[in-house]
Amino acid sequence: MRIASYNVENLFDRAKAMNLDSWEEGRPVLEAFAALNALLGEITYTPAMKTKMVELMIKLGLEKSDTGPFVILRRNRGGLLKRPTAGGIEILADGRADWVGSLELRDEPVNEHSMRNTARVMIDVEADILAVVEAESRPVLAAFNDTILPAIGGTAFRQVMVIDGNDERGIDVGLVTKPDHVIGLMRSHVDDLAPNGERIFSRDCPEFHVTLPSGKTLIVMVNHFKSKGFGSPATSNAKRRSQAERVKAIYEGLVAAGNELVVVLGDLNDTPGSAPLKPLIDGTNLRDVFTHPGFDNGGFPGTFGLCNAGNKIDYILLSPKLFEKVEVGGVFRTGMWPGSRPRRWDCYAELTKPHDAGSDHAAVWVDIDV
Template sequence: MKLAVYNVENLFDRAKAMNLDSWEEGRPVLEKFATLNGLLGQVTYAPADKTRMVELMRDLGLEKSDTGPFVILRRNRGGLLRRPKDGGVVIEADGRADWVGSLELRDEPVNEHAMRNTARVMMDLEADVLGVIEAESRPVLSAFNTEILPALGGTPFRHVMLIDGNDERGIDVGLMSRTGYPIGTMCSRVDDQLPNGQPVFSRDCPQFEVTTPNGETLLVLVNHLKSKGYGGKAASDAKRKAQAERIAEIYRGLIDNGARYVAIIGDFNDTPSSAPLAPLLHDTDLADIFTHPAFDDGGYPGTYGLCNAANKIDYILLSPSLFERVRSGGVYRTGMWPGSRPKRWEAYPEVSRAADAGSDHAALWADIDL
């Protein structure tokens, strides 16, 4: 059985603020969007909240219209605000119950070449079980599977599953599997909460039960942990650590209940030596596929960007019983931009510039005798 994981960075559409030339350009928009969304969701709007809402709406281009360059304010019913003829915005609602609507990020189509290169990676991996990070929704993932893969000569996966998570940007996690590897029982953890009532997981930590042709049961937990680039460092590190602690707790519970073959895969947004990931990487008996003697890192220690050690952020973690059945493993970078001076690895001919890459992330795979 070949198990793989790939951060596809959206398949058809991506939030415009995430599709800019650099993360630093989009980060302020995403942070202001999150802050305004949080304020709009409050039960009661204090005068200071209303003042801050107006400032954020102005910064997001909503002063004259409900449609800004990167966000849309949808007002279905009730009176959230008015825009006087002499300019500005006045918040009239006194709380969330006074209006019906939402604040949403605007999307734009993904580069067609990038979309095709994403599909090529998914095809060339030849994975039996593939964890997918940053897919918009199950209908989108299913359409990509049945329309784009065959158009490029690939065979669609037999099973496609994705459960909507907690992120408003449409970057969820899911699982795809081939004939002979049906997805059985699933468990979502979108409702897991921190002591302050906030969700533990930025997206979700779904658990998928996969049966192999030999009748073995594999439990796959797919994750996308809190990013370093969105919010303050201390808060981001604390959130990521809480997520790692919860995943470790879930894992121990599965093992205590008799599970033998458990894989925890995904984009963890931090390095193996980081303190936030220590509860998962060092305080459990899970083993990173990178440490297996039969694993080939392709000459580079990382999985993101130019794949330096500081960019080792994608993982396949395996329980001991699963790790001992690994026969080989590796990093698939052919769909990534290889740099230009010099090129670090061979990429698809269609990756002629960074914008055409299937993803900024490499795909990871492990061939397991299961």
């Protein structure tokens, strides 16, 4: 069987702030959005909080309207704010109970060439079990599977599953499988809590119990750890370490219960030697498929961007029983922008500029005889 992992970076729609020419352009918007959302969720609004809310609303383009270039403030009931004719914003509410509504990121359609190149990767990797990272939702992934894949000559996957996660931007993790690899039991960890009471996972760490043609059960744990994109490095590192520690605990619990076929895969947003991933990489008997003699990295050590060593952030980690059954594996970069001076790898003919890329991530795959 072939197992693969692919960060699709959304399929049909993506937050406008995440669809700019570079991550650095969108980062201030996402940071302001996160900060304002946190303040709006407070039980009581202090004068200092109200001052900061106004500052962030202006930064997000909400001074004159509830619709900014990148966000929408939805006010269903209650009085959150008023906009005096003289200009500015005045926060009227004294806490979250005083108004009903939400702050949301605005979406825009993904580039059509990008969409089709994402589908080409999903087809050409030829996985029996494919972990999908950054899908908007199950209905979206199902629609993409049922319409876009066949439209460009591919065959739709038989099962499509996404469990809604914690990310307000609508980027979740899921699994798609071929007909003879059947998803059965599913267990979400979306509400697992850290000692400080915060939810551990940025998205989720779902367990998918897949029945193989042999009758054996494979447990697939799909992950998308906290990015380095916004927030302080110390906070982001601590979050990823907490996630790594929790995945380690879940994995060891599964092994203790007698499960020998377990794979942890996805976008872990850090390198193998990093301190945040140490509990998972060095603290368990999971083996990174990149270290197998039969694995071909295609001449580059990374999986993201230009695929340098510092961009090795996508993983397939295998339990010992799976690792010993590995035949071959590799990195599929044909849907990625190859750079221009010089081009680092061959890509699809339809990929003529960075925005046409199916993703900034490569797909990682492995063939296992189980």
